[in-house]
Amino acid sequence: MAHSEKTRLFVAWFVLVTITLIYLWMDHAADASAVLVASTAVTVAAIVLALVKARIILREFMDVRHAPQLLRRLSDLLVVVMAVALLGTYVVGRALA
């Protein structure tokens, strides 16, 4: 059991690092030259991946998956609120620009 918990934490860390490295690939794909260009796809993907990482940190590192249902639901709600707020602000900002 202790071994599986240890492995689970390592897998969580590995996934978090892999997502971080995906950003590197996204950056190269988005900017063909050295000049940065605006991209809705990259912005939305960056926000979504960051929030996926946030949820993994909450569930695995902060041990929310062993917590009472209320805390589990509140932490999921927090991630959803962050997603709506960030993506909503971006969409509204673009529309008003």
Next chain:
Amino acid sequence: MTTTEHASEAARPEEGNRVPGEPDMWFFVFFESLLFTSYFCVYLYARTQNERAFLRSQSHLLLWLGIVDTIVLLTSSWVMARCVQHARAGRHELARRFAIVTAGLGVVFLALKMVEWVRLIHSGNTLTSSDFMQYYFFLTGIHAIHLLIGFVVVGVIIYQLSDARRRSPRTIETCSTYWHTVDLFWVVIFAMLYIVR
């Protein structure tokens, strides 16, 4: 099964029956997360109103340095989670060593951040040089303040684990929750400042 494994299994939290650390710390986590989210919203809105200027200033950041910084902090969080596992299993000396490594990785993160700040300032990118740099220095600065508080928090863990009379599993979990929160904020700050286009 060894004695340590028995202790580990006994100390392992059961699904859905306990809050990790003090509930008050979780109020702090939710409050701070919403506060940081409001900062990110203001930044994103300002960014959409002047994308070209933000992209021009953003190009001065070194992505690879941000990636290394992120991996260092994620690793510190993983080591901290292992520290809590060891503490729960009664392996206090091992847990103390993991807490020291966590603090060490925090120092590496902060040192890399300072390298980037100095590099940017030397190239003329300061708090007042552009809107993007204002947000960059504000967000990374306020995160660094949280990290400095994190060193005190890890110090509490090391202090507690050093002496059997002072050990409190709940306090250790509370302190680790704080450290992970600092990590959680950074993964979003990193996406906002380095990746968003």
